[in-house]
Amino acid sequence: MKLHKEGFTIIIWTCVILTVLQLGNFYLYDSIRQGWLFWLLSVGFIVVAILVIQFFRVPIRKPIFEDHDVLCPADGKVVVIEEVEETEYFHDKRIQISIFMSPLNVHANFHPVSGTVKYVKYHPGKYLVAWHPKSSTENERSTIVTEHVSGKEVLFRQIAGAVARRIVYYPEEGDQVTSGSEFGFIKFGSRIDVFLPTDAEVKVKIGDKVKGIKTLLATI
Structure with a gap:
Protein backbone atom coordinates (compact mmCIF):
# COMPACT_ATOMS: atom_id res chain seq x y z
CA MET A 1 0.00 0.00 0.00
CA PRO A 59 -2.84 -0.91 -3.09
CA ILE A 60 0.02 -2.85 -4.66
CA ARG A 61 -1.59 -5.18 -7.21
CA LYS A 62 0.09 -7.26 -9.89
CA PRO A 63 -2.00 -7.55 -13.08
CA ILE A 64 -2.53 -11.04 -14.44
CA PHE A 65 -4.19 -11.13 -17.85
CA GLU A 66 -4.37 -12.79 -21.25
CA ASP A 67 -3.94 -10.90 -24.52
CA HIS A 68 -7.66 -10.34 -25.12
CA ASP A 69 -8.68 -9.56 -21.53
CA VAL A 70 -10.15 -6.19 -20.58
CA LEU A 71 -9.22 -5.45 -16.97
CA CYS A 72 -11.38 -3.37 -14.66
CA PRO A 73 -9.98 0.21 -14.64
CA ALA A 74 -11.19 1.13 -11.13
CA ASP A 75 -12.53 -0.09 -7.80
CA GLY A 76 -16.26 0.31 -7.31
CA LYS A 77 -19.64 -1.07 -8.27
CA VAL A 78 -20.97 -1.93 -11.74
CA VAL A 79 -24.04 0.26 -12.28
CA VAL A 80 -24.57 0.07 -16.06
CA ILE A 81 -24.19 -2.66 -18.69
CA GLU A 82 -25.99 -1.81 -21.91
CA GLU A 83 -25.63 -1.35 -25.64
CA VAL A 84 -25.55 2.35 -26.49
CA GLU A 85 -24.68 4.74 -29.31
CA GLU A 86 -21.24 6.20 -28.53
CA THR A 87 -21.29 9.71 -29.97
CA GLU A 88 -17.87 11.22 -29.27
CA TYR A 89 -15.43 8.92 -31.06
CA PHE A 90 -16.95 5.75 -32.52
CA HIS A 91 -20.35 7.10 -33.63
CA ASP A 92 -21.78 3.60 -33.58
CA LYS A 93 -23.10 0.95 -31.20
CA ARG A 94 -20.92 -0.11 -28.28
CA ILE A 95 -21.33 -2.01 -25.04
CA GLN A 96 -21.09 0.44 -22.15
CA ILE A 97 -19.97 -0.75 -18.71
CA SER A 98 -20.06 1.90 -15.97
CA ILE A 99 -18.34 1.64 -12.59
CA PHE A 100 -19.34 3.96 -9.75
CA MET A 101 -16.65 4.84 -7.21
CA SER A 102 -17.74 5.97 -3.76
CA PRO A 103 -15.46 8.23 -1.68
CA LEU A 104 -14.35 5.10 0.22
CA ASN A 105 -13.05 3.31 -2.90
CA VAL A 106 -9.51 3.43 -4.25
CA HIS A 107 -9.56 6.23 -6.85
CA ALA A 108 -6.48 5.42 -8.91
CA ASN A 109 -7.43 4.43 -12.48
CA PHE A 110 -5.75 1.74 -14.58
CA HIS A 111 -5.46 0.94 -18.29
CA PRO A 112 -7.97 -1.80 -19.17
CA VAL A 113 -6.01 -3.05 -22.22
CA SER A 114 -2.53 -2.89 -23.68
CA GLY A 115 -1.97 -1.08 -26.96
CA THR A 116 -1.54 2.32 -28.60
CA VAL A 117 -3.35 5.41 -27.33
CA LYS A 118 -5.25 6.77 -30.34
CA TYR A 119 -7.31 9.57 -28.81
CA VAL A 120 -7.21 11.73 -25.66
CA LYS A 121 -9.57 14.59 -24.91
CA TYR A 122 -10.57 16.56 -21.81
CA HIS A 123 -14.06 18.05 -21.48
CA PRO A 124 -14.93 20.67 -18.85
CA GLY A 125 -18.49 20.34 -17.64
CA LYS A 126 -21.06 20.09 -14.88
CA TYR A 127 -20.90 18.19 -11.59
CA LEU A 128 -24.06 16.09 -11.61
CA VAL A 129 -24.09 13.08 -9.28
CA ALA A 130 -21.98 10.37 -10.89
CA TRP A 131 -24.90 7.94 -11.32
CA HIS A 132 -27.01 10.51 -13.19
CA PRO A 133 -27.69 9.29 -16.80
CA LYS A 134 -26.43 12.59 -18.26
CA SER A 135 -23.20 12.65 -16.25
CA SER A 136 -21.45 10.69 -19.02
CA THR A 137 -22.01 13.51 -21.53
CA GLU A 138 -22.42 16.66 -19.42
CA ASN A 139 -19.99 16.34 -16.46
CA GLU A 140 -16.31 17.19 -16.38
CA ARG A 141 -14.68 14.18 -18.01
CA SER A 142 -11.75 12.80 -19.98
CA THR A 143 -11.96 10.35 -22.87
CA ILE A 144 -9.14 7.98 -23.83
CA VAL A 145 -9.16 5.41 -26.64
CA THR A 146 -6.62 2.59 -26.84
CA GLU A 147 -6.16 0.39 -29.91
CA HIS A 148 -5.52 -3.21 -28.92
CA VAL A 149 -3.01 -5.33 -30.88
CA SER A 150 -6.03 -7.11 -32.42
CA GLY A 151 -7.05 -3.83 -34.05
CA LYS A 152 -10.07 -3.41 -31.78
CA GLU A 153 -10.41 -0.15 -29.87
CA VAL A 154 -11.55 0.37 -26.27
CA LEU A 155 -12.77 3.75 -25.04
CA PHE A 156 -12.71 4.59 -21.35
CA ARG A 157 -13.94 7.79 -19.78
CA GLN A 158 -13.28 9.36 -16.37
CA ILE A 159 -16.33 11.25 -15.12
CA ALA A 160 -16.29 13.71 -12.23
CA GLY A 161 -19.18 13.51 -9.77
CA ALA A 162 -20.97 15.95 -7.48
CA VAL A 163 -18.10 15.75 -4.97
CA ALA A 164 -15.23 15.09 -7.39
CA ARG A 165 -14.00 18.37 -8.82
CA ARG A 166 -10.84 17.34 -10.56
CA ILE A 167 -9.83 14.48 -12.83
CA VAL A 168 -6.19 13.72 -13.63
CA TYR A 169 -4.95 11.63 -16.57
CA TYR A 170 -1.47 10.95 -17.91
CA PRO A 171 -1.57 9.31 -21.42
CA GLU A 172 -0.92 11.20 -24.62
CA GLU A 173 -1.84 10.18 -28.16
CA GLY A 174 0.71 7.75 -29.56
CA ASP A 175 1.77 6.32 -26.18
CA GLN A 176 2.26 2.58 -25.86
CA VAL A 177 0.50 1.43 -22.70
CA THR A 178 0.25 -1.80 -20.74
CA SER A 179 -2.87 -3.30 -19.24
CA GLY A 180 -3.01 -2.67 -15.50
CA SER A 181 -0.65 0.32 -15.52
CA GLU A 182 -1.99 3.51 -13.99
CA PHE A 183 -3.47 6.15 -16.29
CA GLY A 184 -5.01 8.65 -13.88
CA PHE A 185 -6.82 9.59 -10.69
CA ILE A 186 -10.18 11.16 -9.80
CA LYS A 187 -10.35 13.21 -6.61
CA PHE A 188 -13.39 12.16 -4.55
CA GLY A 189 -16.57 10.26 -5.64
CA SER A 190 -16.80 9.58 -9.37
CA ARG A 191 -17.36 7.13 -12.22
CA ILE A 192 -15.59 5.33 -15.07
CA ASP A 193 -17.36 4.33 -18.32
CA VAL A 194 -15.82 1.70 -20.60
CA PHE A 195 -17.05 1.27 -24.18
CA LEU A 196 -16.35 -2.09 -25.81
CA PRO A 197 -17.03 -3.62 -29.26
CA THR A 198 -20.50 -5.18 -29.47
CA ASP A 199 -18.98 -8.67 -29.84
CA ALA A 200 -17.10 -8.38 -26.52
CA GLU A 201 -17.84 -11.05 -23.94
CA VAL A 202 -18.79 -9.26 -20.71
CA LYS A 203 -17.62 -11.03 -17.54
CA VAL A 204 -19.41 -8.91 -14.91
CA LYS A 205 -23.02 -8.08 -14.09
CA ILE A 206 -24.84 -5.08 -12.66
CA GLY A 207 -24.32 -4.80 -8.91
CA ASP A 208 -20.94 -6.55 -8.88
CA LYS A 209 -18.28 -5.07 -6.59
CA VAL A 210 -15.13 -4.85 -8.72
CA LYS A 211 -11.46 -4.05 -8.17
CA GLY A 212 -9.11 -2.24 -10.51
CA ILE A 213 -6.58 -4.60 -12.16
CA LYS A 214 -7.94 -7.62 -10.24
CA THR A 215 -11.39 -7.98 -11.88
CA LEU A 216 -11.79 -9.26 -15.44
CA LEU A 217 -14.30 -6.92 -17.08
CA ALA A 218 -14.61 -8.57 -20.51
CA THR A 219 -12.74 -10.24 -23.35
CA ILE A 220 -12.47 -8.78 -26.85
Whole structure:
Protein backbone atom coordinates (compact mmCIF):
# COMPACT_ATOMS: atom_id res chain seq x y z
CA MET A 1 0.00 0.00 0.00
CA LYS A 2 1.24 3.48 -0.85
CA LEU A 3 -0.14 7.02 -1.06
CA HIS A 4 -0.85 8.52 -4.47
CA LYS A 5 1.26 11.50 -5.54
CA GLU A 6 -1.93 13.44 -6.37
CA GLY A 7 -2.79 13.44 -2.67
CA PHE A 8 0.43 14.77 -1.16
CA THR A 9 -0.52 18.46 -1.22
CA ILE A 10 -4.07 17.83 0.00
CA ILE A 11 -2.85 15.55 2.81
CA ILE A 12 -0.24 18.09 3.96
CA TRP A 13 -2.72 20.98 3.98
CA THR A 14 -5.33 18.83 5.72
CA CYS A 15 -2.86 17.95 8.46
CA VAL A 16 -1.79 21.60 8.86
CA ILE A 17 -5.41 22.80 9.13
CA LEU A 18 -6.37 20.02 11.55
CA THR A 19 -3.30 20.75 13.69
CA VAL A 20 -4.28 24.42 13.93
CA LEU A 21 -7.85 23.43 14.81
CA GLN A 22 -6.60 21.04 17.48
CA LEU A 23 -4.45 23.78 19.00
CA GLY A 24 -7.59 25.89 19.12
CA ASN A 25 -9.35 22.95 20.73
CA PHE A 26 -6.74 22.89 23.51
CA TYR A 27 -7.26 26.62 24.04
CA LEU A 28 -11.04 26.12 24.15
CA TYR A 29 -10.65 23.34 26.72
CA ASP A 30 -8.46 25.57 28.91
CA SER A 31 -11.14 28.26 28.72
CA ILE A 32 -14.37 26.34 29.32
CA ARG A 33 -13.18 23.02 30.78
CA GLN A 34 -15.68 20.95 28.79
CA GLY A 35 -13.89 17.60 28.54
CA TRP A 36 -16.60 15.93 26.42
CA LEU A 37 -16.40 18.68 23.78
CA PHE A 38 -12.61 18.51 23.71
CA TRP A 39 -12.61 14.77 23.09
CA LEU A 40 -15.48 14.95 20.58
CA LEU A 41 -13.61 17.51 18.49
CA SER A 42 -10.31 15.63 18.84
CA VAL A 43 -11.84 12.38 17.62
CA GLY A 44 -13.56 14.26 14.77
CA PHE A 45 -10.25 15.73 13.59
CA ILE A 46 -8.62 12.28 13.67
CA VAL A 47 -11.49 10.77 11.65
CA VAL A 48 -11.22 13.52 9.01
CA ALA A 49 -7.46 12.95 8.74
CA ILE A 50 -7.93 9.19 8.33
CA LEU A 51 -10.64 9.63 5.68
CA VAL A 52 -8.51 12.00 3.61
CA ILE A 53 -5.40 9.81 3.85
CA GLN A 54 -7.28 6.60 3.00
CA PHE A 55 -8.83 8.25 -0.05
CA PHE A 56 -5.40 8.56 -1.66
CA ARG A 57 -4.27 5.02 -0.88
CA VAL A 58 -3.09 2.83 -3.77
CA PRO A 59 -2.84 -0.91 -3.09
CA ILE A 60 0.02 -2.85 -4.66
CA ARG A 61 -1.59 -5.18 -7.21
CA LYS A 62 0.09 -7.26 -9.89
CA PRO A 63 -2.00 -7.55 -13.08
CA ILE A 64 -2.53 -11.04 -14.44
CA PHE A 65 -4.19 -11.13 -17.85
CA GLU A 66 -4.37 -12.79 -21.25
CA ASP A 67 -3.94 -10.90 -24.52
CA HIS A 68 -7.66 -10.34 -25.12
CA ASP A 69 -8.68 -9.56 -21.53
CA VAL A 70 -10.15 -6.19 -20.58
CA LEU A 71 -9.22 -5.45 -16.97
CA CYS A 72 -11.38 -3.37 -14.66
CA PRO A 73 -9.98 0.21 -14.64
CA ALA A 74 -11.19 1.13 -11.13
CA ASP A 75 -12.53 -0.09 -7.80
CA GLY A 76 -16.26 0.31 -7.31
CA LYS A 77 -19.64 -1.07 -8.27
CA VAL A 78 -20.97 -1.93 -11.74
CA VAL A 79 -24.04 0.26 -12.28
CA VAL A 80 -24.57 0.07 -16.06
CA ILE A 81 -24.19 -2.66 -18.69
CA GLU A 82 -25.99 -1.81 -21.91
CA GLU A 83 -25.63 -1.35 -25.64
CA VAL A 84 -25.55 2.35 -26.49
CA GLU A 85 -24.68 4.74 -29.31
CA GLU A 86 -21.24 6.20 -28.53
CA THR A 87 -21.29 9.71 -29.97
CA GLU A 88 -17.87 11.22 -29.27
CA TYR A 89 -15.43 8.92 -31.06
CA PHE A 90 -16.95 5.75 -32.52
CA HIS A 91 -20.35 7.10 -33.63
CA ASP A 92 -21.78 3.60 -33.58
CA LYS A 93 -23.10 0.95 -31.20
CA ARG A 94 -20.92 -0.11 -28.28
CA ILE A 95 -21.33 -2.01 -25.04
CA GLN A 96 -21.09 0.44 -22.15
CA ILE A 97 -19.97 -0.75 -18.71
CA SER A 98 -20.06 1.90 -15.97
CA ILE A 99 -18.34 1.64 -12.59
CA PHE A 100 -19.34 3.96 -9.75
CA MET A 101 -16.65 4.84 -7.21
CA SER A 102 -17.74 5.97 -3.76
CA PRO A 103 -15.46 8.23 -1.68
CA LEU A 104 -14.35 5.10 0.22
CA ASN A 105 -13.05 3.31 -2.90
CA VAL A 106 -9.51 3.43 -4.25
CA HIS A 107 -9.56 6.23 -6.85
CA ALA A 108 -6.48 5.42 -8.91
CA ASN A 109 -7.43 4.43 -12.48
CA PHE A 110 -5.75 1.74 -14.58
CA HIS A 111 -5.46 0.94 -18.29
CA PRO A 112 -7.97 -1.80 -19.17
CA VAL A 113 -6.01 -3.05 -22.22
CA SER A 114 -2.53 -2.89 -23.68
CA GLY A 115 -1.97 -1.08 -26.96
CA THR A 116 -1.54 2.32 -28.60
CA VAL A 117 -3.35 5.41 -27.33
CA LYS A 118 -5.25 6.77 -30.34
CA TYR A 119 -7.31 9.57 -28.81
CA VAL A 120 -7.21 11.73 -25.66
CA LYS A 121 -9.57 14.59 -24.91
CA TYR A 122 -10.57 16.56 -21.81
CA HIS A 123 -14.06 18.05 -21.48
CA PRO A 124 -14.93 20.67 -18.85
CA GLY A 125 -18.49 20.34 -17.64
CA LYS A 126 -21.06 20.09 -14.88
CA TYR A 127 -20.90 18.19 -11.59
CA LEU A 128 -24.06 16.09 -11.61
CA VAL A 129 -24.09 13.08 -9.28
CA ALA A 130 -21.98 10.37 -10.89
CA TRP A 131 -24.90 7.94 -11.32
CA HIS A 132 -27.01 10.51 -13.19
CA PRO A 133 -27.69 9.29 -16.80
CA LYS A 134 -26.43 12.59 -18.26
CA SER A 135 -23.20 12.65 -16.25
CA SER A 136 -21.45 10.69 -19.02
CA THR A 137 -22.01 13.51 -21.53
CA GLU A 138 -22.42 16.66 -19.42
CA ASN A 139 -19.99 16.34 -16.46
CA GLU A 140 -16.31 17.19 -16.38
CA ARG A 141 -14.68 14.18 -18.01
CA SER A 142 -11.75 12.80 -19.98
CA THR A 143 -11.96 10.35 -22.87
CA ILE A 144 -9.14 7.98 -23.83
CA VAL A 145 -9.16 5.41 -26.64
CA THR A 146 -6.62 2.59 -26.84
CA GLU A 147 -6.16 0.39 -29.91
CA HIS A 148 -5.52 -3.21 -28.92
CA VAL A 149 -3.01 -5.33 -30.88
CA SER A 150 -6.03 -7.11 -32.42
CA GLY A 151 -7.05 -3.83 -34.05
CA LYS A 152 -10.07 -3.41 -31.78
CA GLU A 153 -10.41 -0.15 -29.87
CA VAL A 154 -11.55 0.37 -26.27
CA LEU A 155 -12.77 3.75 -25.04
CA PHE A 156 -12.71 4.59 -21.35
CA ARG A 157 -13.94 7.79 -19.78
CA GLN A 158 -13.28 9.36 -16.37
CA ILE A 159 -16.33 11.25 -15.12
CA ALA A 160 -16.29 13.71 -12.23
CA GLY A 161 -19.18 13.51 -9.77
CA ALA A 162 -20.97 15.95 -7.48
CA VAL A 163 -18.10 15.75 -4.97
CA ALA A 164 -15.23 15.09 -7.39
CA ARG A 165 -14.00 18.37 -8.82
CA ARG A 166 -10.84 17.34 -10.56
CA ILE A 167 -9.83 14.48 -12.83
CA VAL A 168 -6.19 13.72 -13.63
CA TYR A 169 -4.95 11.63 -16.57
CA TYR A 170 -1.47 10.95 -17.91
CA PRO A 171 -1.57 9.31 -21.42
CA GLU A 172 -0.92 11.20 -24.62
CA GLU A 173 -1.84 10.18 -28.16
CA GLY A 174 0.71 7.75 -29.56
CA ASP A 175 1.77 6.32 -26.18
CA GLN A 176 2.26 2.58 -25.86
CA VAL A 177 0.50 1.43 -22.70
CA THR A 178 0.25 -1.80 -20.74
CA SER A 179 -2.87 -3.30 -19.24
CA GLY A 180 -3.01 -2.67 -15.50
CA SER A 181 -0.65 0.32 -15.52
CA GLU A 182 -1.99 3.51 -13.99
CA PHE A 183 -3.47 6.15 -16.29
CA GLY A 184 -5.01 8.65 -13.88
CA PHE A 185 -6.82 9.59 -10.69
CA ILE A 186 -10.18 11.16 -9.80
CA LYS A 187 -10.35 13.21 -6.61
CA PHE A 188 -13.39 12.16 -4.55
CA GLY A 189 -16.57 10.26 -5.64
CA SER A 190 -16.80 9.58 -9.37
CA ARG A 191 -17.36 7.13 -12.22
CA ILE A 192 -15.59 5.33 -15.07
CA ASP A 193 -17.36 4.33 -18.32
CA VAL A 194 -15.82 1.70 -20.60
CA PHE A 195 -17.05 1.27 -24.18
CA LEU A 196 -16.35 -2.09 -25.81
CA PRO A 197 -17.03 -3.62 -29.26
CA THR A 198 -20.50 -5.18 -29.47
CA ASP A 199 -18.98 -8.67 -29.84
CA ALA A 200 -17.10 -8.38 -26.52
CA GLU A 201 -17.84 -11.05 -23.94
CA VAL A 202 -18.79 -9.26 -20.71
CA LYS A 203 -17.62 -11.03 -17.54
CA VAL A 204 -19.41 -8.91 -14.91
CA LYS A 205 -23.02 -8.08 -14.09
CA ILE A 206 -24.84 -5.08 -12.66
CA GLY A 207 -24.32 -4.80 -8.91
CA ASP A 208 -20.94 -6.55 -8.88
CA LYS A 209 -18.28 -5.07 -6.59
CA VAL A 210 -15.13 -4.85 -8.72
CA LYS A 211 -11.46 -4.05 -8.17
CA GLY A 212 -9.11 -2.24 -10.51
CA ILE A 213 -6.58 -4.60 -12.16
CA LYS A 214 -7.94 -7.62 -10.24
CA THR A 215 -11.39 -7.98 -11.88
CA LEU A 216 -11.79 -9.26 -15.44
CA LEU A 217 -14.30 -6.92 -17.08
CA ALA A 218 -14.61 -8.57 -20.51
CA THR A 219 -12.74 -10.24 -23.35
CA ILE A 220 -12.47 -8.78 -26.85
